Amino acid sequence: MTNPILSETASDLTTGFTPHPSAAAQRYADAGLFPQQPLWRVLDQAADRTPGAPAVTDASTDGPRTLTYASLREAAIRRAAGFTAAGLAPGERVIVQLNNSAEFAITLFALLRAGVAPVMTLPAHRRTEIVHLAQSSGAVAYITEDGRRGFDYRDLAGELRTTVDTIRTVFIDGDPGPFTSLPESDPGAVTLPDAAETEPDSPALFLISGGTTGLPKLIARTHNDYAYNARRCAEISALTDTDTYLVALPAAHNFPLSCPGILGTMIAGGHVVLTDNPSPDNAFDLIERHRVTVTALVPALAQVWCAATEWEPADVSSLRLLQVGGAKLAEPDAIALDAALGNVVQQVFGMAEGLICLTRLDDPRELVHAVQGAPISEFDEIRVVDDQGGDVADGDEGELLVRGPYTIRGYYRAPDHNLRSFTDDGFYRSGDKVRRLPSGHLAVTGRIKDTVVRAGENVAADDVEENLLAHRSIRQAAVIGLPDDALGERICAVVVLSHEHPRTQALDLSSVRSFLTERGLASFKLPDALTVVPSLPLTAVGKIDKNALKATLATH
Numbered sequence: 001m002t003n004p005i006l007s008e009t010a011s012d013l014t015t016g017f018t019p020h021p022s023a024a025a026q027r028y029a030d031a032g033l034f035p036q037q038p039l040w041r042v043l044d045q046a047a048d049r050t051p052g053a054p055a056v057t058d059a060s061t062d063g064p065r066t067l068t069y070a071s072l073r074e075a076a077i078r079r080a081a082g083f084t085a086a087g088l089a090p091g092e093r094v095i096v097q098l099n100n101s102a103e104f105a106i107t108l109f110a111l112l113r114a115g116v117a118p119v120m121t122l123p124a125h126r127r128t129e130i131v132h133l134a135q136s137s138g139a140v141a142y143i144t145e146d147g148r149r150g151f152d153y154r155d156l157a158g159e160l161r162t163t164v165d166t167i168r169t170v171f172i173d174g175d176p177g178p179f180t181s182l183p184e185s186d187p188g189a190v191t192l193p194d195a196a197e198t199e200p201d202s203p204a205l206f207l208i209s210g211g212t213t214g215l216p217k218l219i220a221r222t223h224n225d226y227a228y229n230a231r232r233c234a235e236i237s238a239l240t241d242t243d244t245y246l247v248a249l250p251a252a253h254n255f256p257l258s259c260p261g262i263l264g265t266m267i268a269g270g271h272v273v274l275t276d277n278p279s280p281d282n283a284f285d286l287i288e289r290h291r292v293t294v295t296a297l298v299p300a301l302a303q304v305w306c307a308a309t310e311w312e313p314a315d316v317s318s319l320r321l322l323q324v325g326g327a328k329l330a331e332p333d334a335i336a337l338d339a340a341l342g343n344v345v346q347q348v349f350g351m352a353e354g355l356i357c358l359t360r361l362d363d364p365r366e367l368v369h370a371v372q373g374a375p376i377s378e379f380d381e382i383r384v385v386d387d388q389g390g391d392v393a394d395g396d397e398g399e400l401l402v403r404g405p406y407t408i409r410g411y412y413r414a415p416d417h418n419l420r421s422f423t424d425d426g427f428y429r430s431g432d433k434v435r436r437l438p439s440g441h442l443a444v445t446g447r448i449k450d451t452v453v454r455a456g457e458n459v460a461a462d463d464v465e466e467n468l469l470a471h472r473s474i475r476q477a478a479v480i481g482l483p484d485d486a487l488g489e490r491i492c493a494v495v496v497l498s499h500e501h502p503r504t505q506a507l508d509l510s511s512v513r514s515f516l517t518e519r520g521l522a523s524f525k526l527p528d529a530l531t532v533v534p535s536l537p538l539t540a541v542g543k544i545d546k547n548a549l550k551a552t553l554a555t556h
């Protein structure tokens, strides 16, 4: 099957890539924001500075394996030579789908060294997403692993090869079956690209859009913008070579990859520990064993960690920064985390498309609990607009639009989406509803399109959710609209009970409605149905997946 979007020049990396307009690019470059080097140099420079320092520890296997910066660089160069000898050429795209491991780091840097652009898919992606991403990127190879962890990616590889005809090679970490093992070659036997051959404003890698509607889109991040993203996050989080960062979320996601994540930790010369098991019993042990200082979680996992501090015996006092982002961290949860772990929370509001907001280390704790952060760059241009596109006053709610040095000007090879997702003057329409404080901090209040249209009234899901979360018995809440003959849509509240709720008692709709009424919620916003579930479905990175919920509940 060939992709009709792709033209004859589809093999070219920059076909379908939207760079910054030249005036903006010049302004960013003149300000010295960008390193003007291939992203590969992040590892190369750390290996020059501190060759013997630990770079990555793979805690995903039974016997942990540590690579120093020098040995990681050497392994990456040998693998880059292997990929080149196997026929991968500079500018080509490959799909990478690996679990958190040292192989992930070696492979990522190997591809960057070989000038090949990885498409950073997540382990939870399946056939629909992988086929779509391979087609839209024109990928020539698929790099994944065997069936060690309950899912056999070699089956997916077989389907991919028969469906997408650009895929020439499949490389497997582990038992390759009918495919090829991850390669290694003598770098003397091949020609790897020179730093000077890399255009630093061209795509270094592709992230996947996190949206839960439709198929994911490709986000091209350049050598310059991605290094800048990682460096600013590392500076704001005050990372140094004494820090150890635990990768507990899927490593290919922007948050643990570059905010500051793996790349930011390496820019600072620190140590990266990777695990694919973020459960508190495993993660707390790793924090104790490796004296982990920084890690990043989504709110659902952070809640689990917070509860586990009550019974897990491991000493986690080395942790100085617990970054939480990807979805809204409720204020009571932020307060509880700070209390349980000692004022370690940093809120992170970010997107693969670019903009990253962080709370600052010296922000008052009350502010850290209440807002999702402030932009990391003085060059980030933020607008908060009403539905006519006019700017709202500070403190008022509106849609967040953003433009800046590390925010894309267009999705890769998606002209139709770009017409909708970007303004004429190049602002990205995030779809997020925010309030901006005079200090520049942003509080995220919801998604602009996340509404239930009930009997002609528009009800914002987040409004009802926030009020539900104030109920002692409710730990998590998702409000969705379900088709209804009489109302158009009916409001369905799906909740997870808190530990404070008496086990023997049901939570009933009428008592929840009375509770919400007492809080002052308008009667047309009250849920028509209440469903109690043991847990909510999550996306590939661990955000509440409302589409999955709607699909399950609509069939009931």
Ligand code: OOB
Pocket: 208, 209, 210, 211, 254, 255, 259, 324, 325, 326, 327, 328, 329, 347, 348, 349, 350, 351, 352, 353, 356, 372, 430, 432, 444, 447, 541
């Ligand atoms: C991160 O990136 P994506 O691309 O998976 O998702 C971006 C979207 C945002 O537009 C927003 O809707 C939501 O996820 N989001 C948050 C949030 N952080 C992200 N909503 C509320 N509060 C937050 N703190 O999710 C991502 C990328 C880099 C760093 C952190 C998260």
